[in-house]
Amino acid sequence: MNNLYLTNLDTNYSIDKIFEEMTSIFNRYGRLLVLLDKTSESNSFDELLKHFEEENIIYLPLALGNKPKGTNLFFVEINKKEILEKVGKDISEKISMNFEIENSTYLVHGFGASLLENNLINERFKKSLVLTDASSKFLFRWYDPRVLTYLDQIFT
Numbered sequence: 001m002n003n004l005y006l007t008n009l010d011t012n013y014s015i016d017k018i019f020e021e022m023t024s025i026f027n028r029y030g031r032l033l034v035l036l037d038k039t040s041e042s043n044s045f046d047e048l049l050k051h052f053e054e055e056n057i058i059y060l061p062l063a064l065g066n067k068p069k070g071t072n073l074f075f076v077e078i079n080k081k082e083i084l085e086k087v088g089k090d091i092s093e094k095i096s097m098n099f100e101i102e103n104s105t106y107l108v109h110g111f112g113a114s115l116l117e118n119n120l121i122n123e124r125f126k127k128s129l130v131l132t133d134a135s136s137k138f139l140f141r142w143y144d145p146r147v148l149t150y151l152d153q154i155f156t
Contacts, residue, residue: 013099018092022111023084029113032078033058033121034091036108039072044107048090051083052076058118060126075125077118 026032038044049057058075078084094108114121131140 013096015089015092015096018095019088022088022092025111025113026078026081026084029115030079031113032084032111033075033114034078034108034111035073035075037073038107041107042072048087049076051087055118058122060122075118075121 022032022034036045036048056077056079058077059069059071060073060075061071078087091108091111095111098108116124129139130137
């Protein structure tokens with residue numbers, strides 16, 4: 001298995017349902033990856049990040065010259081059950097906000113699992129974001145719920 005699988009929830013988007021899905025993936029793979037974005041709220045994950053070791057944070061520098069720790073987009077790798085129990089409900093609550101029409105702040109973009117090493121996840125994810133049109137390269141935030149909603153129309 002060489003892909004990151006972001007979960008696709010059914011119509012029940014309750015915090016408990018999301019946490020149940022996260023736990024199921026964790027139990028199946030022994031780890032859970034969560035894609036976080038603090039672009040709109042720079043301090044939104046300060047408390048959460050205190051639960052993680054540096055090697056469990058996969059920074060995704062999107063611009064040339066960005067230092068890894070200076071990026072707003074990153075994965076956290078949950079590889080201990082006790083960490084999932086401490087932070088899972090908070091993450092689930094932020095995910096549930098993505099389904100509220102009045103919400104304009106998307107902090108958690110998805111979660112899933114991969115058997116790839118963290119550095120390969122980083123490398124492959126970054127490569128999936130930069131596309132080239134007829135004249136130049138551009139950043140395609142396909143993972144963002146505001147874009148994800150329209151993917152079927154974009155790729156007609």
